[in-house]
Amino acid sequence: AFSADVVPQAPEDPLFGLMAAFKKDSDAKKVDLGIGAYRDDNAKPWVLPVVKQAEELLRKDPDLNHEYLPIAGLADFTSASQKLILGKSSPAITDKRVVSLQSVSGTGALHLGALFLTRFYNPAAADAKTIYVSTPTWANHNQLFSNVKLPMKGYPYFSKETKGLDFDGMVSTIESAPEGSIILLHACAHNPTGVDPTQEQWTKVAQVMKAKRHFPFFDCAYQGFASGSLEQDAWAINHFVEQGFELMIAQSYAKNFGLYGERAGCFHFVAAPSSDAVDEVSRVGSQLAILQRSEISNPPAYGARVASRVLNDEKLFAQWEEDLRTMSGRIIEMRKQLRSKLEAKKTPGTWNHITDQIGMFSFTGLNEQQVQTLREEYHVYMTKNGRISMAGLNSHNIDYFAESVDKVVR
Ligand code: PMP
Numbered sequence: 001a002f003s004a005d006v007v008p009q010a011p012e013d014p015l016f017g018l019m020a021a022f023k024k025d026s027d028a029k030k031v032d033l034g035i036g037a038y039r040d041d042n043a044k045p046w047v048l049p050v051v052k053q054a055e056e057l058l059r060k061d062p063d064l065n066h067e068y069l070p071i072a073g074l075a076d077f078t079s080a081s082q083k084l085i086l087g088k089s090s091p092a093i094t095d096k097r098v099v100s101l102q103s104v105s106g107t108g109a110l111h112l113g114a115l116f117l118t119r120f121y122n123p124a125a126a127d128a129k130t131i132y133v134s135t136p137t138w139a140n141h142n143q144l145f146s147n148v149k150l151p152m153k154g155y156p157y158f159s160k161e162t163k164g165l166d167f168d169g170m171v172s173t174i175e176s177a178p179e180g181s182i183i184l185l186h187a188c189a190h191n192p193t194g195v196d197p198t199q200e201q202w203t204k205v206a207q208v209m210k211a212k213r214h215f216p217f218f219d220c221a222y223q224g225f226a227s228g229s230l231e232q233d234a235w236a237i238n239h240f241v242e243q244g245f246e247l248m249i250a251q252s253y254a255k256n257f258g259l260y261g262e263r264a265g266c267f268h269f270v271a272a273p274s275s276d277a278v279d280e281v282s283r284v285g286s287q288l289a290i291l292q293r294s295e296i297s298n299p300p301a302y303g304a305r306v307a308s309r310v311l312n313d314e315k316l317f318a319q320w321e322e323d324l325r326t327m328s329g330r331i332i333e334m335r336k337q338l339r340s341k342l343e344a345k346k347t348p349g350t351w352n353h354i355t356d357q358i359g360m361f362s363f364t365g366l367n368e369q370q371v372q373t374l375r376e377e378y379h380v381y382m383t384k385n386g387r388i389s390m391a392g393l394n395s396h397n398i399d400y401f402a403e404s405v406d407k408v409v410r
């Protein structure tokens with residue numbers, strides 16, 4: 001029943017393929033700049049000290065068992081997640097205009113939101129039922145939205161010339177999209193480019209989207225990880241909420257808690273302020289619960305328990321903020337060093353974008369040929385588009401990396 005013309009061999013996931021190739025490489029100098037997971041200065045995964053503390057508390061808790069969580073997840077976790085992303089005193093929370101479901105990390109939240117939109121989003125113009133994503137965007141967005149048959153289009157985002165934001169292209173495409181289109185926005189630390197709009201630019205994007213009654217869907221996978229400040233990294237989302245938008249948020253705790261494999265995340269729907277908002281949130285929440293039930297029944301407990309301990313305890317929360325500054329601080333330091341090493345070598349080209357960009361990734365501007373040479377001759381692994389995970393750089397390999405880049409660029 002499943003012959004090759006019915007089920008052709010699918011290509012391997014490029015990122016996980018890259019990881020396998022790196023593992024196989026036996027050269028001592030090899031450098032892994034592929035996968036987006038934090039590494040410490042010894043290129044090792046880092047369990048956050050605050051996560052260790054929370055895990056210890058969980059181990060000692062005599063009341064813990066392995067019963068199912070509710071369909072919407074752990075309530076202490078989802079309510080703390082609302083406060084984290086919208087701010088403790090957000091009018092959206094006090095007005096009870098938010099409904100939240102625990103999700104299978106950020107991916108699961110994006111999927112749940114996308115599924116809900118395919119079922120229930122009915123803009124006046126039929127061609128507005130399209131999600132606009134940045135060009136480029138996180139590769140999985142494409143698969144994720146096509147999986148639920150949500151039509152997708154791109155808006156310009158990255159300027160090859162400046163290696164910064166193509167703001168005019170972004171705004172004009174969003175402006176000319178059919179009224180009521182869905183616009184996917186990276187809340188901070190854009191993946192793969194590391195390029196974020198300024199607050200002034202976000203303000204303009206919000207104005208244009210409001211005039212066109214577009215629907216914002218925020219993907220927030222790096223809160224606290226980009227600038228080191230949780231508030232600053234949620235600024236764009238809160239600006240849109242203040243402007244009275246109805247919107248969705250996919251919130252991941254993979255990076256900022258280092259809980260990658262535990263799949264802790266949350267989906268939020270925020271209704272616009274109106275006399276019907278509380279009722280709307282109840283109706284939307286009831287349908288989301290049915291979708292959730294049919295797909296995963298109940299979300300996974302462990303990661304949410306760890307995060308919930310931290311989010312609901314002042315002392316642990318303060319420790320978490322320190323851990324976030326450790327991670328973001330190391331990454332920012334690597335950016336500074338990489339730029340200054342390349343500039344010191346007078347490597348052809350400009351390198352200010354390395355420090356202008358923010359978060360886990362940098363779009364280096366290296367082309368596919370250079371990326372291939374780096375991999376084959378220098379044992380340096382990165383994605384074909386020239387994206388590097390800054391977390392893969394450390395005090396032991398940064399000189400070697402800068403030298404290798406210098407040689408392939410010349
Ligand atoms: N969105 C973006 C932009 C991401 O970079 C990631 C992580 N690579 C995610 C969502 C979701 O990750 P996860 O499902 O592990 O939370």
